[in-house]
Amino acid sequence: MGLLATLKPAAGATAALYTTPTGRSATVNLSACNTGQVEARVRVAVGTGATPPASGWIEYDAVLAPSGVLERTAIALAANERLFVQSSTADVCFNVWGIEEVA
Numbered sequence: 001m002g003l004l005a006t007l008k009p010a011a012g013a014t015a016a017l018y019t020t021p022t023g024r025s026a027t028v029n030l031s032a033c034n035t036g037q038v039e040a041r042v043r044v045a046v047g048t049g050a051t052p053p054a055s056g057w058i059e060y061d062a063v064l065a066p067s068g069v070l071e072r073t074a075i076a077l078a079a080n081e082r083l084f085v086q087s088s089t090a091d092v093c094f095n096v097w098g099i100e101e102v103a
Helices: none
Strands: 004-009 014-019 024-034 040-046 057-064 069-077 081-085 092-102
Touching: 004 014, 014 040, 014 092, 024 040, 024 081, 040 069, 057 069, 081 092
Parallel strands: none
Antiparallel strands: 004 092, 014 081, 024 069, 024 092, 040 057, 040 081
């Protein structure tokens, strides 16, 4: 298991944090860490397009206190699936660790 992606997106911007490579599947863990001094609201989604589908959200406006951490484990992704993230502040770091396997 290794670090697959890391990102600190701009406030309010939805960004693709990780995309499973073609021909592979992945099982990943996600960590969101609020390094700021105010609470943040974070969102996490899974989808295959350029933007997350309305039904793809697995966290939606979860409150993350200053110095707080949100963790999601064992997220199973098929080939070409993306993990999208968003935060209400620019102070949230997102990290993905996991294992990629031949599909």
